[in-house]
Amino acid sequence: MHCRKPPLARYDVVLMSERIHDAPHGQNLVIQTRSGRVIIGRFDSAGPFEILLHDCDVYEPQPGTDPEPYIQETATYGVDVKQRDFSLPTAEVVRWRRLGDIQKIA
Secondary structure, three states, X not given: OOOOOOOOOOOOOOOOOOOXXXXXXXXXXXXXXXXXXXXXXXXXXXXXXXXXXXXXXXXXXXXOOOOHHHHHHHHXXXXXXXXXXXXXXXXXXXXXXXXXXXXXXX
């Protein structure tokens, strides 16, 4: 009998070149999801089904709203922590970036 491992979450390869599993532990990340939600927080771990972050802010933009101004503001002034711990399904991630790589507001 042949056993197959379940496939890992599929990522939007146009937006993201690295898997979330390769993200640097302990660094602040910007994670964008399929629904358009943006989570910014300190990355802890990623399993096959769930991602765990700490000291997070979760932004739910209105449809058609560009989240980049919010992301740049957070990169400039810091994370407005609203949740100490936050988990989300790995399959929801379409893009992630290091918060420190985001251009700050001049």
